[in-house]
Amino acid sequence: MPLELAETSDPGAADQEYLWTLNFGPQHPATHTTLRLVLTLDGENVVDAAPHIGYLHSGFEKLGEYLDFNQYVTIVDRMNYISPIANELSWHHTVEKLLGIEITPRCKYVRTILGELMRIHDHLLNVGAVALDLGAFTAFLYAFTQRERIYDIAEYASGQRFHSSYTRVGGVLFDVNNDWAEKVRQFVEGFKPVHAELHRLLTRNRIFIDRTKGIGVLTAEDAINMSVTGPLARASGVVRDLRKDEPYLAYPDLDFKIVCARGGDCYSRYVVRMQEMQESLKIIEQAVENIPAGPINVDAVTDITLPAKPAVYRSIEGLIQHFEVLMPNRGYPVPLDEGYGATESPNGELGFYIVGDGTTRAYRARTRPPSFIHFAIFPHLIRGHTLSDVVAVLGSLNIIAAELDR
Amino acid sequence: MLAIGEVQSEFGPEVAESTFRDNRRLYVPADKAYALLAWLKQARGFDMLVDVTAVDYLDYPDASDRFHVVYLLLNMATKERLVVKTALNPPDPELPTVVPLWKGADWMEREVFDMFGIRFAGHPDHRRILMPDEFTAFPLRKDYPCKGLGERHNFPVITRSES
Amino acid sequence: MAVGLPENVFLTRLDAAANWARKNSLWPMPFATACCGIELMATASSRHDIARFGAEVMRFSPRQCDLLIVAGRVVMKMLPVLQRIWLQMPEPKWCISMGACACTGGVFETYAVVQGVDRFIPVDMYVPGCPPRPEQLIAAVIDMQEKIERTGTLSGREFGGRTAPAGPPPFDIDELRRRREAVPVDGLEIYDPPRID
Numbered sequence: 001m002p003l004e005l006a007e008t009s010d011p012g013a014a015d016q017e018y019l020w021t022l023n024f025g026p027q028h029p030a031t032h033t034t035l036r037l038v039l040t041l042d043g044e045n046v047v048d049a050a051p052h053i054g055y056l057h058s059g060f061e062k063l064g065e066y067l068d069f070n071q072y073v074t075i076v077d078r079m080n081y082i083s084p085i086a087n088e089l090s091w092h093h094t095v096e097k098l099l100g101i102e103i104t105p106r107c108k109y110v111r112t113i114l115g116e117l118m119r120i121h122d123h124l125l126n127v128g129a130v131a132l133d134l135g136a137f138t139a140f141l142y143a144f145t146q147r148e149r150i151y152d153i154a155e156y157a158s159g160q161r162f163h164s165s166y167t168r169v170g171g172v173l174f175d176v177n178n179d180w181a182e183k184v185r186q187f188v189e190g191f192k193p194v195h196a197e198l199h200r201l202l203t204r205n206r207i208f209i210d211r212t213k214g215i216g217v218l219t220a221e222d223a224i225n226m227s228v229t230g231p232l233a234r235a236s237g238v239v240r241d242l243r244k245d246e247p248y249l250a251y252p253d254l255d256f257k258i259v260c261a262r263g264g265d266c267y268s269r270y271v272v273r274m275q276e277m278q279e280s281l282k283i284i285e286q287a288v289e290n291i292p293a294g295p296i297n298v299d300a301v302t303d304i305t306l307p308a309k310p311a312v313y314r315s316i317e318g319l320i321q322h323f324e325v326l327m328p329n330r331g332y333p334v335p336l337d338e339g340y341g342a343t344e345s346p347n348g349e350l351g352f353y354i355v356g357d358g359t360t361r362a363y364r365a366r367t368r369p370p371s372f373i374h375f376a377i378f379p380h381l382i383r384g385h386t387l388s389d390v391v392a393v394l395g396s397l398n399i400i401a402a403e404l405d406r
Numbered sequence: 407m408l409a410i411g412e413v414q415s416e417f418g419p420e421v422a423e424s425t426f427r428d429n430r431r432l433y434v435p436a437d438k439a440y441a442l443l444a445w446l447k448q449a450r451g452f453d454m455l456v457d458v459t460a461v462d463y464l465d466y467p468d469a470s471d472r473f474h475v476v477y478l479l480l481n482m483a484t485k486e487r488l489v490v491k492t493a494l495n496p497p498d499p500e501l502p503t504v505v506p507l508w509k510g511a512d513w514m515e516r517e518v519f520d521m522f523g524i525r526f527a528g529h530p531d532h533r534r535i536l537m538p539d540e541f542t543a544f545p546l547r548k549d550y551p552c553k554g555l556g557e558r559h560n561f562p563v564i565t566r567s568e569s
Numbered sequence: 570m571a572v573g574l575p576e577n578v579f580l581t582r583l584d585a586a587a588n589w590a591r592k593n594s595l596w597p598m599p600f601a602t603a604c605c606g607i608e609l610m611a612t613a614s615s616r617h618d619i620a621r622f623g624a625e626v627m628r629f630s631p632r633q634c635d636l637l638i639v640a641g642r643v644v645m646k647m648l649p650v651l652q653r654i655w656l657q658m659p660e661p662k663w664c665i666s667m668g669a670c671a672c673t674g675g676v677f678e679t680y681a682v683v684q685g686v687d688r689f690i691p692v693d694m695y696v697p698g699c700p701p702r703p704e705q706l707i708a709a710v711i712d713m714q715e716k717i718e719r720t721g722t723l724s725g726r727e728f729g730g731r732t733a734p735a736g737p738p739p740f741d742i743d744e745l746r747r748r749r750e751a752v753p754v755d756g757l758e759i760y761d762p763p764r765i766d
Contacts, residue, residue, distance in 0.1 A: 059679030081604035227510030554680025
């Protein structure tokens with residue numbers, strides 16, 4: 001006698017008894033850091049997902065009110081920790097907008113190169129980690145070897161391999177030299193074959209495509225309505241890149257394209273990230289050959305940047321200026337006003353809303369974190385997919401917990 | 407480009423405008439905030455809500471209101487940005503939610519509530535988001551100390567012999 | 570009367586044999602919360618390769634692990650999770666606190682961050698740095714192995730004697746409240762941690 005199958009669910013009934021509740025995180029390998037999801041399952045299908053966040057909330061914005069504009073860069077570093085310098089660029093971009101400083105052309109180019117290296121850095125980890133979660137371990141190791149090279153470049157420039165804290169108001173910590181540029185050139189040359197290798201490992205890999213294509217589709221309208229930016233929005237066909245729309249640093253001088261896709265699924269996000277690395281390489285190649293000569297910090301007569309160390313040790317003017325900047329009751333003039341500035345970080349639009357109250361500390365240092373906004377759309381993306389797709393979607397969103405919770 | 411006269415003819419002369427660098431700002435009274443935001447979205451094409459945040463002006467020089475809620479808007483067609491600010495005061499700061507207009511406002515408003523205690527009437531899921539549910543203070547208010555009130559030490563201790 | 574031993578037979582204490590086996594097969598539980606987690610990944614991946622020291626079998630179930638690596642800051646909401654994971658790990662178990670945040674709170678001296686996990690769980694090894702370089706973590710693992718070899722026992726009695734947490738004692742919350750009410754404050758900076766001797 002054939003078995004009669006009972007009628008399964010009507011999907012809207014989220015409080016039915018046969019539904020499972022599965023707790024996912026906050027300590028789970030596929031969450032990479034500390035995310036927590038409470039999934040409601042109908043068999044293997046995800047009926048609903050409720051993200052719970054705050055497991056890494058450490059009061060960044062409160063600290064921003066207690067540290068001055070240069071000190072806070074160390075905290076900003078730890079926000080999106082897989083591309084630290086990208087955060088610094090955004091923070092000091094906004095601070096310089098608030099203070100009305102125009103940085104030197106050399107500084108612009110150096111920051112551009114580092115920003116693009118960080119984009120590669122971020123996308124490499126993301127592509128590697130998605131592959132790792134979906135079972136392709138090799139790509140992860142390939143990606144991490146290249147990340148170590150970028151660490152070396154950052155270490156050469158700033159002295160710290162991970163959290164460089166390299167930018168300063170109106171400039172950077174140390175000037176770069178030819179050896180550094182040579183290191184960047186070597187990285188670019190060495191990265192090209194690895195990028196091709198990653199393509200060969202993943203882009204046409206049958207398992208990878210099956211696990212990512214058509215999964216977690218985000219339409220362009222939803223992307224705009226839910227405030228999604230960056231590679232996620234571009235993978236859904238939203239043509240939006242702050243590097244083109246509101247050019248900053250050296251981007252107006254450089255030739256590059258915005259990478260967009262139409263699919264809006266996990267695979268499109270992967271492809272967009274891979275292609276963006278290619279575009280970043282193009283930018284770095286152009287920028288590293290055209291780094292202008294001249295000072296890297298804004299004019300030393302202003303009371304904003306620290307003077308060079310030889311000037312501090314050997315001249316009274318340099319020493320006085322050093323004191324003027326560092327003394328707590330001196331510092332630089334900050335307007336009694338507030339402003340929003342944003343840059344295109346690897347994850348999307350990373351913005352800061354700074355309120356200045358005349359002192360050298362921000363009165364309020366609000367971050368507009370892309371991960372926070374992207375994680376909010378997760379339930380929308382996962383509904384109706386299976387449990388195994390949770391890691392694919394989560395990986396493709398590239399949620400960084402420290403940026404998510406701050 | 408949005409003209410201020412247009413806004414004022416629609417919402418009255420108390421809507422003020424100011425500019426700082428490339429930021430354009432509109433100040434609007436709290437009771438007209440929702441109407442203005444809805445108008446900006448539906449009639450003026452500000453279809454992306456970039457961020458919602460708040461500022462506590464407790465000890466700010468020459469501040470007249472305690473809180474400002476800040477909406478950062480973006481018009482995706484013209485790439486024009488606009489900042490809308492509205493002032494609120496204790497004891498019961500409350501605004502209507504904008505989740506019906508922009509779905510992305512959901513978590514941003516929850517965060518503002520979590521950090522400042524500003525309520526958003528009609529929000530579909532009005533809970534704390536970052537701090538634990540049993541936490542009672544609002545950490546980003548200026549009268550809350552940076553180092554907290556000792557909540558971070560209020561946990562049981564596990565020793566070697568117990569574990 | 571001398572007893573001749575055949576070849577390939579070694580005499581040792583049972584403790585030493587167990588320690589030798591344990592120290593070369595540490596199974597870490599990566600409790601990676603923040604930036605240090607990325608360095609932990611870097612330590613495990615191609616260039617630094619922690620497998621050379623017998624500690625590459627990262628297991629994400631605490632039931633299978635004997636070395637907890639707390640990598641990154643732990644905040645109020647996360648601490649109960651950490652304590653639960655520590656309690657779920659079977660004996661014998663050790664703990665490495667990796668990075669300035671896990672050791673002391675680091676730069677995050679704010680309302681939400683626990684100022685050192687050693688206030689609430691036992692810690693055997695501290696790795697300074699923000700974040701530590703992979704070499705430092707590898708050095709810590711080697712030191713951990715040495716410590717296990719030196720002090721480990723088969724019955725786990727080396728743990729029994731340690732009744733106090735390893736770090737400074739946590740602050741008395743009632744004492745803090747009393748201080749807070751005693752001080753005439755204008756709202757800010759009313760928190761004055763007691764001096765630790």
